[in-house]
Amino acid sequence: xxxxxxxxxxxxxxxxxxGVQALQNVSLHVGAGEILGLIGQxxxxxxxxxxxxxxxxxxxxxxxxxxxxxIQIHNPHHAQELGxxxxxxxxxxxPNLSVMENIFVGxxxxxxxxxxxxxxxxxxxxxxxxxxxxxxxxxxxRSLSVAxxxxxxxxxxxxxxxxxxxxxxxxxxxxxxEVETLFDIIRQxxxxxxxxxxxxxxLEEVLHICDRVTVLRDGANAGDxxxxxxxxxxxxxMMVGRPLDQFFHRDSHLDxxxxxADTVLEARGIxxxxxxxxxDAVVLDNVSLALKRGEILGLAGLxxxxxxxxxxxxxxxxxxxxxxxxxxxxxxxxQSPVDAIKHGIGLVPEDRKGQGLILKLAVRVNMTLANLxxxxxxxxxxxxxxxxxxxxxxxxxxxxxxxxxxxxxNLSGGNQQKVxxxxxxxxxxxxxxxxxxxxxxxxxxKSEIYELMHELASxxxxxxxxxxxxxxxxxxxDRIICLAEGRVTGEVTRxxxxxxxxxxxxxLREQVVASQEGSAIA
Amino acid sequence: xxxxxxxxxxxxxxxxxxxxYASQFGxxxxxxxxxxIFAVIEPxxxxxxxxxxxxxxxxxYGLLALGMTFVILTGGIDLSVGxxxxxxxxxxxxxxxxxTGLLSAGTAGQAAGFGLWPAIGAAILVGILGGLLQGxxxxxxxxxxxxxxxxxxxxxxxxxxxxxxxxxxxxxTDEYKFWGQGMIGPVPVxxxxxxxxxxxxxxxxxxxxxxxxxxxxxxNPEAARLSGLKVNNVVLSVYVxxxxxxxxxGFLLSSRLNSAEQVAGVGYELTVIAGVVIGGTSLFGGEGGxxxxxxxxxxxxxxxxxxxxxxxSPYIQxxxxxxxxxxxxxxxQLIKRRR
Numbered sequence: 122x123x124x125x126x127x128x129x130x131x132x133x134x135x136x137x138x139x140g141v142q143a144l145q146n147v148s149l150h151v152g153a154g155e156i157l158g159l160i161g162q163x164x165x166x167x168x169x170x171x172x173x174x175x176x177x178x179x180x181x182x183x184x185x186x187x188x189x190x191x192i193q194i195h196n197p198h199h200a201q202e203l204g205x206x207x208x209x210x211x212x213x214x215x216p217n218l219s220v221m222e223n224i225f226v227g228x229x230x231x232x233x234x235x236x237x238x239x240x241x242x243x244x245x246x247x248x249x250x251x252x253x254x255x256x257x258x259x260x261x262x263r264s265l266s267v268a269x270x271x272x273x274x275x276x277x278x279x280x281x282x283x284x285x286x287x288x289x290x291x292x293x294x295x296x297x298x299e300v301e302t303l304f305d306i307i308r309q310x311x312x313x314x315x316x317x318x319x320x321x322x323x324l325e326e327v328l329h330i331c332d333r334v335t336v337l338r339d340g341a342n343a344g345d346x347x348x349x350x351x352x353x354x355x356x357x358x359m360m361v362g363r364p365l366d367q368f369f370h371r372d373s374h375l376d377x378x379x380x381x382a383d384t385v386l387e388a389r390g391i392x393x394x395x396x397x398x399x400x401d402a403v404v405l406d407n408v409s410l411a412l413k414r415g416e417i418l419g420l421a422g423l424x425x426x427x428x429x430x431x432x433x434x435x436x437x438x439x440x441x442x443x444x445x446x447x448x449x450x451x452x453x454x455x456q457s458p459v460d461a462i463k464h465g466i467g468l469v470p471e472d473r474k475g476q477g478l479i480l481k482l483a484v485r486v487n488m489t490l491a492n493l494x495x496x497x498x499x500x501x502x503x504x505x506x507x508x509x510x511x512x513x514x515x516x517x518x519x520x521x522x523x524x525x526x527x528x529x530x531n532l533s534g535g536n537q538q539k540v541x542x543x544x545x546x547x548x549x550x551x552x553x554x555x556x557x558x559x560x561x562x563x564x565x566x567k568s569e570i571y572e573l574m575h576e577l578a579s580x581x582x583x584x585x586x587x588x589x590x591x592x593x594x595x596x597x598x599d600r601i602i603c604l605a606e607g608r609v610t611g612e613v614t615r616x617x618x619x620x621x622x623x624x625x626x627x628x629l630r631e632q633v634v635a636s637q638e639g640s641a642i643a
Numbered sequence: 644x645x646x647x648x649x650x651x652x653x654x655x656x657x658x659x660x661x662x663x664y665a666s667q668f669g670x671x672x673x674x675x676x677x678x679x680i681f682a683v684i685e686p687x688x689x690x691x692x693x694x695x696x697x698x699x700x701x702x703x704y705g706l707l708a709l710g711m712t713f714v715i716l717t718g719g720i721d722l723s724v725g726x727x728x729x730x731x732x733x734x735x736x737x738x739x740x741x742x743t744g745l746l747s748a749g750t751a752g753q754a755a756g757f758g759l760w761p762a763i764g765a766a767i768l769v770g771i772l773g774g775l776l777q778g779x780x781x782x783x784x785x786x787x788x789x790x791x792x793x794x795x796x797x798x799x800x801x802x803x804x805x806x807x808x809x810x811x812x813x814x815x816t817d818e819y820k821f822w823g824q825g826m827i828g829p830v831p832v833x834x835x836x837x838x839x840x841x842x843x844x845x846x847x848x849x850x851x852x853x854x855x856x857x858x859x860x861x862x863n864p865e866a867a868r869l870s871g872l873k874v875n876n877v878v879l880s881v882y883v884x885x886x887x888x889x890x891x892x893g894f895l896l897s898s899r900l901n902s903a904e905q906v907a908g909v910g911y912e913l914t915v916i917a918g919v920v921i922g923g924t925s926l927f928g929g930e931g932g933x934x935x936x937x938x939x940x941x942x943x944x945x946x947x948x949x950x951x952x953x954x955x956s957p958y959i960q961x962x963x964x965x966x967x968x969x970x971x972x973x974x975x976q977l978i979k980r981r982r
Contacts, residue, residue, distance in 0.1 A: 438869055462871040476869055479862035481929045490859055491870040493852040500851045544870065 125189040128153040128316045129174075129205075129285050134183030136169055143169040144340045146183070151285065151316040151333075156307060158331035158348070159320045162360055162624075163424055163589040166340040167320055171287050174318075175207040176200035187284070204284030208274045210293060216263035221245035223262055224277045248276050252306055268299035275306060286310060287318040292326055293425055293606075294402060304330050322423045324353050324628045338362050354621075357628070361591065361620035383414040384450070385583045386435070386466075386552050391444035393434055393607075404430050405441070406607045412552065417574060417584045419598030421591060421623050427607040428587045429471050432554045435585075436468040437461040448551075462491065467545030471556035471587070473534070477541040480530035484522050485511045487529050487540050492547040514543040518573065535566020542573065553577065556587045571597060591623045603627050669974050670922050670938045673967070674945065681949035688949055695831055701944035702837035703899075705937065706892045707915045708922075709837075709844045710885035712936045715919050716848070717861040717878055718928025719781065719788040721885045723795030724892075724915060725908035727773045730803040731893030735766035736812035736903035739819055759818055767890040773799060774886020778879040788882075796912065803905045813902035823899025833895055840888075845933040857881065861928025917964075918943050921971040942967070 124130050127150040136144040144166045151157040161167050172178045174185075176194040185192055187203060194200050200207075214223050221241045222229075230244060231237035245258040254272045262270060271291060278286050288307075292300045307317055307330060321327050327334060328348055336344040336359040344359035393405040405427050412418050420428045433439040435446060437455040446455050448464045455461050458468070470476040478487050488511050489496055496507050511525045518539045522532055529540060538558060545553055555574070559567045574597065578584055588594050594601050595618045603611040603626035611626030681688040707724050714721045741756030756762070777795050781788045825832045848854035859867040860877045868874045897903035922939030924931025946967060950960045 436869070458869050459871050459873065468869055470869060475863070476865050479859055479866050479929065481862045482858060486855060486858070490855070490867070490872070493855055497852040500853055502850060502852055502855060504850070 122150060122152055124186060127151065127186070128155075128188060130184075130186040130189075131170075131174075132184045132186075134170070134173060134180045134185070136173060136178060136180050142340055144173075144180070147337065147340070147342055149335050149342075151318060153284075153314045153316055154311050155333065156311050156317045156319055156331045158327035158334040159318055159337070160322070160324070160327060160334060160356060160360060161337035161343070162591070164339075165337040165343075165360070167337055168289075169340075170337070171207060171289060171318075171320065174200065174205055174285070174287060176205075201281055204282055205287070206278035206281060206283045206285070207287040208271065208278065208289065208291060210290045212267075212270050212274055214262045214270055214273060217261065219259050219261055220249075220256055220265075220273050220276075221258040223273055224248070224280050226277075228280075244280070245276070248279055252276065252279065252309060254306070266299075267294045268296075268303065271295075271303065272306070275310075279310075283310075283315055285316045285318065287320070289320045290322065290425070291319070292321060292323060300326070322425075322628060323630055324356055325630060327356070328353065336360055353628075354625075357621055357624045361624050384411050385414050385448065386412040387447040388431075388435055389445045389447065391431065391434055391446075392442045393430060393439065394442045403607050405434065408444070408604070408607070408609055410602055410609070412583045412585060414583055415578050415581045416600065417578050417586055417598045419594040419601035420585060420587045420604060421594055421601050421627055422604035423627050424589075425606070426604040426627065428604055429556055430607075431604070432468065432556050432585065432587060435461070436466055436554060438468065462548065465549075465551035467491075467548060467550040467553045469538070469541050469545065469553065469555040469558055471560070473537055473541060473561070478529050478537060481528060483526045484515070484520070484529055484532070484540055485525040488514060488525075488543050489547065491544050495547075510547065514547070518543060519569070533563070533566070535562040535569065538562060538566070538570060539573075542570075546577075550582060552583045552585070554585045554587075557589065558586065559588070559590075559593065591620050594623070595619070603629075605629055670935055670942060670971055673971055673974065674938055674942045677942065677945060677949070681945070681952070685949065685952045688952055691829065693948070693952070695829060695834065697941070697944045697948045698834040698837075699831040700948065701940050702831070702833035703892050703896050704911065704915055704918060704943070705837045705940045706840060706888045706895070707885070707911060708918045708936050708940045709840055709933060710881075710888035711915050711919050712844070712922075712924055712931065712933055713848070713857060713881040713884045714788070715861075715916070715924050715926060716857050716928055716931060717881050718864070718926075719878065719881065720792065720916065720926070721777070721788065721795075721882060722792040722912045723773065723777060723799055724885055724889045725911035726796050726799035726803065727770055727886060727889035728893040728896065728908035728911065729903075729905055730773070730799045730806065731766040731769045731890040732897035732903040732907050733803055733807045733812060733893075733905060734769045735762040735894040736815070736897050737806070738762040738765040739815065740812060762819070763822075763891075763894050766894040767887060770886040770888070770890020770893065771883055772886070773889070774883040775879070777886075778882030781882060782875040782878040800905075800909075807903075807905050809905060811902050811904045812897075815898065815901055820898055820901055823895050823897070824901075833899065836891075836895065841933060841937050848933055853877075853880075858929055861930075863929070914943060915940075917968050921968055923975050939971075942971070 129151050131147065131149045133146045133148060134144055135146055147166065147170060149170065159167055169178065173180050174194065176197045176199050185194065192203060194203065194205070215226070218226070224245055225241055229236040230240040242258045249256050249258065252275070254276060256269060256272060262273060265273070291303060295303060307319070310317055319327065319331055331348050333345070333347050334351065334356065335342070336356065338360060343362055346355070388408060388410050391405055391408045394401065394403055396402045396404060408427070408431055410418070420431065422428045430439065434441045435455070437457045437460050446453050453464050455464065474480060479490070485507065489507055493502060496503055496510070508525065514520070515522065515525060520536050520539045522536060529537060532540065558574070559570055562570065574584060574586070586594065586597055598618070599615050601613050601618050601623065602609055603613070603623060605627055610629040613622055613626070687693060707728070711721060711724065739756045739759065739762035773795065777791050780786050780791045822832055827835060848857065856867070856872050856877050859870070859872060860874050864874050893907070896907055918940035919936050920926060920939070921942055922931065922935030922937070924935055943964060946964055947960055950963065
């Protein structure tokens with residue numbers, strides 16, 4: 122395939138955001154009647170690339186050709202006019218309108234200012250029949266299953282004469298049979314000459330449905346292979362790629378602290394069902410883990426694996442459908458963050474600004490928020506004592522702030538994170554759950570946070586660390602548990618942990634058990 | 644003691660963050676400018692008698708605004724205060740006189756009921772119960788506060804009409820009227836009550852753990868919950884606080900007017916909210932405070948008093964007050980954007 126025979130040709134596309142080079146000279150091409158798989162780790166640049174194609178971002182440099190013609194995609198509407206449609210993981214439908222109204226929204230047939238319902242229904246039926254989708258044009262979208270809603274999105278793209286259809290993780294919310302139906306539709310699209318870009322973490326599916334695979338890593342091309350000529354192992358190698366020796370290993374925390382087999386926290390058979398989108402979705406399925414004193418336990422997984430959800434359930438922030446939490450050998454009734462805090466658990470949340478901090482308030486207020494009980498007498502906050510403890514933490518962790526009265530919003534990401542960590546350390550926690558503790562933090566502050574975590578572990582605090590960056594987990598953790606689609610798919614010790622093993626477990630997909638499939642359809 | 648003052652002074656060296664009060668001082672600036680203008684144009688404005696008069700006029704609004712500040716700090720709103728005030732006033736009057744409406748007209752001027760303190764207690768109890776009810780629906784049933792208290796606005800007014808059969812309860816004895824009309828030295832009693840509660844509310848919000856929780860819940864309820872705060876209880880409590888102030892104000896207004904009316908307090912909620920917002924408290928929650936609220940309410944009082952002294956028509960007064968509300972909040976936004 123060359124520049125002029127490919128339907129879509131992207132060459133040397135680069136895009137940077139303040140502080141991040143998201144894409145560097147990335148090339149990608151797909152032909153008419155071809156299904157291209159696009160894979161990569163979290164943060165590899167897939168989303169940025171797709172947002173460029175759908176007109177959300179403008180590339181800094183690079184060339185895009187559609188049907189041999191150079192194009193510039195100005196905005197999402199323009200992308201659709203060009204015949205490029207994207208179906209996001211979060212579907213973009215209007216739940217209170219019917220299938221046909223959703224498909225033709227903004228382009229309703231009929232005389233000016235009016236809609237001809239009969240024409241609308243006829244045109245909708247024509248598309249649905251052609252794609253062999255069994256949907257009623259007049260059905261309300263909110264009454265449809267996720268799989269059916271996805272069909273509506275596809276039909277909407279077809280009604281716009283789609284030439285390039287991008288699907289972002291389309292199978293993540295579908296059951297096994299629904300996936301097969303979707304694949305039939307995708308194959309039909311291919312046979313009618315549409316170029317399909319299929320983004321997925323599920324390597325089996327990529328190998329099953331795609332003709333060719335493009336791999337991204339750290340915002341650059343990491344491989345482009347025909348499916349027939351590759352294997353799951355090779356794809357994993359291309360995704361993880363980088364050598365590990367750049368990371369700094371240290372001895373196990375367990376050996377250092379000397380308390381070896383003391384189990385501090387145990388989660389037994391934790392399950393959780395239901396998301397905002399899909400009340401039947403399995404979020405966590407029978408997850409168990411044990412955390413030892415002074416250990417840093419990693420939770421690895423790709424987007425949607427259930428890492429954050431597990432952390433929130435253990436902390437009592439979300440309800441669990443079943444399962445037990447044991448603290449120091451005794452069952453703990455953790456139903457809310459208040460309970461978790463009583464049992465000595467702290468949570469450094471993934472969304473620091475949305476959940477970890479009260480941005481409008483002062484550093485001092487944020488730091489002592491969880492610890493006011495100890496700092497108050499007769500409900501009056503002891504100003505002097507509060508100042509002392511806040512000043513102490515600011516000095517100890519070298520938090521760079523002009524004053525304790527500074528609003529937290531004005532601090533850098535790393536210093537904000539230190540404020541969140543300080544908040545929990547004031548409570549002398551036994552267990553600290555740290556969800557993406559270094560996300561959005563510059564390199565210098567990152568290593569400070571790593572140092573701090575090692576120090577805490579050596580003091581006997583047990584840490585559960587969640588990270589999307591495998592190298593970080595491998596360097597930090599004594600043990601890593603891999604999750605995929607809400608299940609534990611593997612556990613590796615620090616000696617066994619490599620990028621390949623982690624990626625292997627994190628992309629493992631157990632066959633969906635028949636009983637779950639039944640409930641997902643119902 | 645010594646060590647404490649030492650830490651305080653070193654901390655001050657680090658710099659007290661005045662910007663945290665900037666929005667509240669914005670309103671203070673506008674108030675001072677307006678006072679100077681009035682004083683120049685109409686010297687009678689600055690006479691002590693007139694200034695106390697202004698304070699007396701704003702004291703009922705002011706008390707309601709203290710409660711409203713708590714609610715707005717949590718990101719909520721309470722539209723029902725005017726109606727709850729009317730209901731509480733009628734209950735106070737009825738308890739005091741031992742009956743409602745025409746039934747008790749014959750005993751005018753005599754305390755044939757249950758006495759003064761039960762009357763005050765009943766008014767406050769009604770207010771607290773009203774707040775408890777609304778607060779429960781907001782915090783536990785998760786109905787938006789705007790809707791819940793809009794319902795309360797209508798329902799409490801209806802209850803007031805039902806309770807009084809549409810008749811006011813008027814003419815009280817001196818001990819009852821003292822609370823709304825009396826003076827201690829040169830200072831009107833309602834002003835003393837308002838300022839005392841303002842100081843109390845200021846201390847609670849500024850220096851207590853509970854006050855901290857109010858700001859935290861308004862600033863980011865999810866972060867507050869994940870820090871182990873009982874967010875629902877905090878939300879519930881602020882509606883109880885507005886209820887308390889509505890109850891107290893209901894009694895005071897009936898005392899001042901020598902009559903508990905079922906139409907008392909109509910539209911007060913808007914004036915009160917305007918005062919709180921002018922004072923720099925953010926409708927999104929988490930920012931602002933009592934100091935600003937007192938200034939905001941004074942601003943509204945000073946404007947209407949000064950303009951009346953200058954013989955400006957009440958119609959034009961309304962227009963000016965409306966413009967000042969928008970201007971003060973615009974100024975506040977401007978200061979915040981600068982930061």
